[in-house]
Every structure is written in structure tokens, then in C-alpha cells.
Amino acid sequence: MRTSSMRLIMLLKIVPFIIFIGLISSGCKSSKGITELTKIPTGINNSGGGNKGNTGGGNLNPLGPGNIGGNGGNTGGTDIGGNPAEPLSIPENYREQRNVFASVHFDYDSAELRPGDMDLINQVAQHLMQNPAHMLLVEGHCDERGTEEYNLSLGERRALSVAEELVKMGVTVSRLGTQSFGEKVPLSDSSSKESLAKNRRGEFVLFMPMDGVVEIPQE
Amino acid sequence: MNRFRIFCLSVFTVVFVFKSADVIAAEGDGGNRLVVPAEVQNKLIPVALVGFSGETSSVLNFDLEVMGCKIVPEADAVFVIEGKIEDALIGKLSNKTGNVEFHRKYPGGTARDQAHALSNDVVKAITGKPGIAHTQILFKMRTGERAEEIFLSDYDGHQPKALTSDKTLVGSPKWSPNGAEIFYTSWLKRGGLENTTVVRQNLTTGSRDVMARYRGLNTGGALSPQGFLAMILSKGGSPDVYVAPPSWEFMKDLKGQNLNRMCKTREEESGVSWSPDGQWLCFATRARGKRMLVKIAAQGGNMIRIPTNGVLNPSEPSWSHDGRWIAFTSQMGGFNICVVPAQGGEAKVIASGEGPTWASNSRNLIFTRRGVNKRRLAIVDVPTKRVKMLPAFAGSASQPAWGK
Numbered sequence: 001m002r003t004s005s006m007r008l009i010m011l012l013k014i015v016p017f018i019i020f021i022g023l024i025s026s027g028c029k030s031s032k033g034i035t036e037l038t039k040i041p042t043g044i045n046n047s048g049g050g051n052k053g054n055t056g057g058g059n060l061n062p063l064g065p066g067n068i069g070g071n072g073g074n075t076g077g078t079d080i081g082g083n084p085a086e087p088l089s090i091p092e093n094y095r096e097q098r099n100v101f102a103s104v105h106f107d108y109d110s111a112e113l114r115p116g117d118m119d120l121i122n123q124v125a126q127h128l129m130q131n132p133a134h135m136l137l138v139e140g141h142c143d144e145r146g147t148e149e150y151n152l153s154l155g156e157r158r159a160l161s162v163a164e165e166l167v168k169m170g171v172t173v174s175r176l177g178t179q180s181f182g183e184k185v186p187l188s189d190s191s192s193k194e195s196l197a198k199n200r201r202g203e204f205v206l207f208m209p210m211d212g213v214v215e216i217p218q219e
Numbered sequence: 220m221n222r223f224r225i226f227c228l229s230v231f232t233v234v235f236v237f238k239s240a241d242v243i244a245a246e247g248d249g250g251n252r253l254v255v256p257a258e259v260q261n262k263l264i265p266v267a268l269v270g271f272s273g274e275t276s277s278v279l280n281f282d283l284e285v286m287g288c289k290i291v292p293e294a295d296a297v298f299v300i301e302g303k304i305e306d307a308l309i310g311k312l313s314n315k316t317g318n319v320e321f322h323r324k325y326p327g328g329t330a331r332d333q334a335h336a337l338s339n340d341v342v343k344a345i346t347g348k349p350g351i352a353h354t355q356i357l358f359k360m361r362t363g364e365r366a367e368e369i370f371l372s373d374y375d376g377h378q379p380k381a382l383t384s385d386k387t388l389v390g391s392p393k394w395s396p397n398g399a400e401i402f403y404t405s406w407l408k409r410g411g412l413e414n415t416t417v418v419r420q421n422l423t424t425g426s427r428d429v430m431a432r433y434r435g436l437n438t439g440g441a442l443s444p445q446g447f448l449a450m451i452l453s454k455g456g457s458p459d460v461y462v463a464p465p466s467w468e469f470m471k472d473l474k475g476q477n478l479n480r481m482c483k484t485r486e487e488e489s490g491v492s493w494s495p496d497g498q499w500l501c502f503a504t505r506a507r508g509k510r511m512l513v514k515i516a517a518q519g520g521n522m523i524r525i526p527t528n529g530v531l532n533p534s535e536p537s538w539s540h541d542g543r544w545i546a547f548t549s550q551m552g553g554f555n556i557c558v559v560p561a562q563g564g565e566a567k568v569i570a571s572g573e574g575p576t577w578a579s580n581s582r583n584l585i586f587t588r589r590g591v592n593k594r595r596l597a598i599v600d601v602p603t604k605r606v607k608m609l610p611a612f613a614g615s616a617s618q619p620a621w622g623k
Contacts, residue, residue, distance in 0.1 A: 085454050085474045087434050090411030111487070137412065147548045147573045148390060148587075148618060149438075150503060150534040152404075153451060153458040153487035156436035160457060178435045178453065179414060181406075184388050185365065207411065 088135060088177030094207045100127075101204040104162060105197065108145065111157040113165060121162060124204055125169035137177040137205040138162045143196040144183045155180030162202045263289035263603050264345060267296035270303050275334045281375055282338030282352040285583060285607050287600050288345075300341055308333035312341050320344045331377065351578045355622045356585060357382075357392035357401055358596060361614040369403050371422075374578070374585070374621065376596060376609035382420065387413065394622050395442045399423065401620075402430065402440030402448075417450055431469050439490075443497035447517060451488055451502075455480060458487045460502055460515070481515050482522060490535040493517075494561070495542050501525065503534040503547075512536050512547060512563075526563035530555065533566075535574050540623075541581040546601075548573040548586075556586050558601060570599045570606050579623040587617040 090096075101124050104117040113121070128134055140159030142151040159178035167173050188195035266288045268279055279300070280290055293299060302310040307326040313319045321340060325333040332353075339350030354374045361367050366386040372379040383389060388406035395401065401420050406413040409432075417430040417440040431437040435453035439460070442448050446465030451458050452475070460481040463469075467477060482488060486505040493500055499514045504522065510532045513522040527533045530549035537546045542561060549557045549566065554573040559566040572586040578598075588597045588608070593615035599606045 085433050087410065087412055087414040087432055092411070094411065096411070145550075147490075147534045147550065147554065149490040149574070150487070152390070152438055153436065153489040156453050156458050157485075157487040160435070160453060164456075177412065177414070179406075179412070180436050181388065182390075184367075184390075 097206040103201040139203040152182035265291040267293040278334035310337040358619040404438040449491040527566040539581040546575040
């Protein structure tokens with residue numbers, strides 16, 4: 001047992017403070033020391049973070065907060081063995097950057113990395129090591145030539161192959177997340193060979209603190 | 220509840236008696252079954268509809284064709300279903316020589332409900348097995364750009380109702396064995412991430428619970444009759460099958476220490492399905508480069524291969540309610556719905572399509588067929604291989620799950 005339930009409860013209590021402190025410090029850096037100009041969210045673990053707004057609600061009772069404690073960026077370990085259990089947690093003042101890096105691609109029905117993509121993965125690893133506040137989500141995608149259930153698992157396997165390589169190159173596993181979208185988000189709907197090849201991909205989604213968000217006082 | 224009683228009966232049938240027809244005849248309405256002539260057994264049974272019109276007629280047509288009949292002129296029919304609507308639907312079933320099996324009135328419900336009830340009675344009388352015309356299905360439908368919802372409808376696709384309104388990606392809806400809850404996978408955005416989440420939703424109250432939201436993949440959500448929840452999670456570094464004990468709560472086990480990891484492979488396991496007695500868990504995996512179906516005992520153990528001779532690349536298994544069959548999708552160029560004995564063996568190709576799940580009669584399968592612009596649901600009658608397409612929905616529909 002690596003963690004007793006006591007320790008887990010402790011962790012859950014402590015982590016929000018760590019995030020809070022982390023946010024203040026990153027806020028300091030990014031807004032050149034003027035902390036009050038940076039909006040520091042109080043409800044870090046509330047739903048609907050990120051820059052796309054809350055998609056919850058509707059005709060159902062809202063789910064409990066899905067983001068349950070723990071923050072990948074602050075556990076700080078060098079646990080290369082496995083995935084941290086909790087989802088990667090993106091602080092609210094972070095923005096999502098989708099097109100910083102090109103995508104890696106895969107052969108049909110395969111999660112093996114292509115030798116030609118190693119330079120790109122290395123570039124991503126270098127970026128993460130030089131920017132310790134940044135976090136990365138690797139998205140795994142498939143073409144439509146597989147059943148939906150199978151493709152969902154294959155997409156995850158692809159994302160994990162990329163993440164494993166990043167860890168081998170020295171990135172701390174706790175800053176990495178993987179997520180499969182199966183065949184749900186194709187870049188092209190056509191069934192041409194080229195389109196299918198384009199859709200079999202791993203996308204890098206970078207999360208970084210927003211620079212200098214300024215609160216404008218209400219008149 | 221009637222449905223629940225039927226469910227219990229069918230489970231008992233599975234566990235204790237394999238001659239289900241005898242059991243149902245003994246339990247059935249009077250036992251005075253009509254005899255299906257030998258020349259049409261396991262073929263489409265020719266029946267005639269006399270006196271029906273409009274919606275009643277179209278419902279009866281669809282129901283009876285799904286459940287192994289074909290509609291023919293009276294002169295060619297083995298059985299005649301005669302009826303009319305007075306203040307309610309009245310139906311009479313007789314055989315060629317004019318012997319009346321039943322003559323009933325169906326008050327209450329809508330015109331569709333009444334017609335479904337008559338279809339069920341006809342099928343029960345002819346085949347000795349309960350009809351499935353009153354059942355419901357779950358499926359997912361695309362409703363917008365990067366938006367899908369879980370839907371519930373009658374088995375024939377009528378009266379669709381959205382069970383979610385998250386405007387997010389979603390998939391893999393499944394029923395709990397008692398039909399009171401459903402499980403599905405949602406890409407709900409929380410904390411800035413669309414992390415897959417296994418959600419449980421109560422059909423009566425609409426209340427929802429997060430059953431798993433670990434890092435990476437969280438999907439599968441299949442509940443056994445004993446209350447064990449099987450899921451595909453990648454928290455251990457690769458998609459693997461995990462089983463949560465009854466009453467397990469994710470929010471109290473955020474590291475997943477009380478989950479039973481059923482396998483530990485680098486391969487991408489997918490598509491979990493319990494045997495109806497809850498003793499076995501079937502799923503798709505790969506060994507030495509070859510994709511295959513395997514099963515594992517509910518308490519854990521070795522993966523046992525379920526051979527699917529004659530076809531390749533099986534996935535999406537669905538174990539029949541009578542325990543005898545496993546339906547799955549094979550992929551060889553296109554997708555085919557296949558059926559294999561539950562212990563494995565020669566696989567039979569039933570229809571083109573993917574993602575099959577069994578009806579409670581262990582005879583019909585509902586599945587997905589890809590069209591030019593959208594995916595549609597279809598039903599096949601396994602012994603006769605006849606396919607009936609469901610009416611097209613507004614959006615692309617797939618991953619149907621057949622309820623009891």
C-alpha cells in the first residue's frame with residue numbers, strides 16, 4: 001500500500017492549498033509581480049474550468065464535481081511506473097493551446113510510434129522540461145475502420161504510447177494526461193486513404209498559465 | 220412488476236433448465252399452443268393481417284416481421300390475425316383451419332401500445348416465447364458539433380427521449396440487469412478536461428453518479444446481476460478490465476485500491492459483457508497480434524479464449540440472456556454481426572453491421588449500420604437473418620442497448 005486512506009484524506013485537504021499557492025506564484029510570475037491584477041479563482045475544483053465554459057447542467061441533477069482533488073502538476077513525484085489515478089487537473093487560469101505542436105500519426109490498427117515522429121516527441125519533451133508550469137494532454141484518435149468500442153481503447157493505447165515516450169525522455173508523468181476520443185473527432189469525414197491516415201493521430205494539447213489577465217474594476 | 224417477473228423467469232430458465240420452451244409453455248397462458256408446421260420452422264412464419272389500418276397496421280407489420288413472421292395474403296398464411304378498432308383494439312388469432320387461439324380486447328395505452336400488446340400475444344401463441352414489442356432501447360445520437368446525447372426509445376425507435384443534455388461526447392450506454400439504472404461513458408468537461416467518465420443514471424429520478432473518472436480512459440460500465448461493475452480503465456498505464464465490488468463508491472476510492480484488476484496487458488481491452496448468471500466476464504483483447512474474444516471468471520483468473528472460427532477481429536461481445544450465445548462484431552474489410560456459441564466454436568455471420576446487443580428473447584439483435592451520412596439502428600432476427608431498419612433519427616445513431 002502506497003497510500004493509506006488517512007494519507008489520502010490528508011492529501012485531499014492539503015492539495016487545494018498547494019494549488020492555491022501554486023496559482024499565486026504562477027500569477028506573480030506571469031503578471032510581473034502584480035498579484036491583484038491576476039484573477040485567482042476561488043473555486044478551483046468547480047466544474048467548467050478551461051476556456052470553453054461550463055457544459056454541465058441541463059435537465060438532470062448536476063454531477064458532483066468531477067474534478068476530485070489532487071493536482072497533477074503539484075504532486076511533483078518522479079513516478080514513472082504508472083498513471084497517477086486522478087485526472088490531470090487544469091487550474092482555471094490556464095488556457096488550452098492546441099496547435100503548438102504538430103500531431104504524431106499511426107499505422108492502421110497500431111499504437112506503435114513511428115521513428116519519424118521521435119523528433120517531434122522529443123521537441124514536446126524539451127518544451128515541457130523547459131516550462132515546468134505547463135501541462136500536456138495527449139489525445140488519441142482513430143480512423144473509422146474499427147468498431148466504436150475497440151477504437152476507444154485503441155485511441156487510449158495510442159495516447160499512452162506517446163505519453164510513455166515523453167516519460168522516457170524525462171517528463172514527469174504527473175504533468176501528463178491521456179485521453180482517447182476513438183473515432184469521434186475525425187479531422188476529415190472522407191474515407192480516402194489520405195483522410196484515414198490523417199485521422200489516426202495523437203494530438204498534443206498544451207495547458208499554460210494565462211499571462212497578465214487584468215481585472216477591470218466595475219464602474 | 221410483470222417485466223421483472225419475466226426477467227426472473229428467464230434467469231431461472233438459463234440457470235436451471237435449458238428447455239426454455241417447455242418452461243414457458245408450463246407457465247404460459249393455458250398451454251394450448253398453436254403448432255407451427257414443420258416446413259416453416261426456423262423460417263419466416265407466414266401470417267396474414269386482416270382488417271387493420273393506419274398506425275395499428277404498421278406497428279403490427281414491424282413487430283411481427285421483427286419476431287420471425289412474414290406478412291402474406293390470407294390465402295398463403297399459416298396464421299390469420301384479424302382485428303378492428305372499436306373503442307379499443309380487438310384482435311383475433313386463428314390458424315388456417317379456423318381454430319381460434321385467442322380473441323381479445325386491448326383497452327388502455329396508446330394505439331401503438333395496444334398494437335404492441337397484440338403482437339406480443341401473437342408471438343407468444345405461435346412460438347411459445349414472450350414477445351419483445353414492449354421493450355425499450357438505449358442508444359447514443361449525435362446532436363451537434365462535438366455533441367452527443369443518450370436516448371431512450373421504444374424498441375422500434377419510436378418515442379425517442381433524451382436522457383442527457385450535456386452537449387458533450389458520450390457513448391456506450393448499458394442497462395443495469397434490473398433495468399432501473401443505466402451506465403454510460405461521458406466526456407464531460409470538468410476542471411478544464413474532457414476526461415472520460417463512467418456515469419450511472421437512475422431512470423426514475425434522473426440522479427447521476429460518477430462511477431469512475433481516473434486519469435485516462437474510463438469506459439465499459441457493465442453491471443452484473445450480483446452488482447459487480449466491470450469497467451475498462453487505463454489508470455494502470457494501459458486499458459485493462461477492472462471490476463468494482465457491489466456498493467463500491469468511486470468517491471471513496473479515488474486511487475481505485477478496492478478495484479479488482481482482471482487483467483494486466485499492454486493490449487487494448489474493450490467491450491465488456493457479463494454472462495447472464497454473472498459468473499463470467501467476456502471482452503475483446505489481443506494476444507500475439509491476434510484480436511480475440513476471451514472470458515474471465517467473475518472472481519478473477521486466467522483469460523480463456525472464446526474461439527470465433529471462420530471470422531477475424533472480433534469485438535463488442537454481447538452475451539445472450541439465455542446464456543447460450545455471444546454476439547459480436549467481426550471486422551474483415553467491413554463489419555459483420557456474428558453469433559457464436561457461448562463456449563466458442565464456429566461463428567455464423569448474421570448481417571452486415573456492428574455493435575450488437577441481444578433482446579430479452581435471445582433471438583433478436585439490435586445493431587448499428589453505417590450509411591452515407593449517418594449511422595442507423597437495425598434489428599435482425601437471428602434464425603432467419605432478416606434485417607429491419609429502424610426509422611432514421613435526426614442525427615447519427617449508434618451503440619444501441621436492448622432492455623428487457
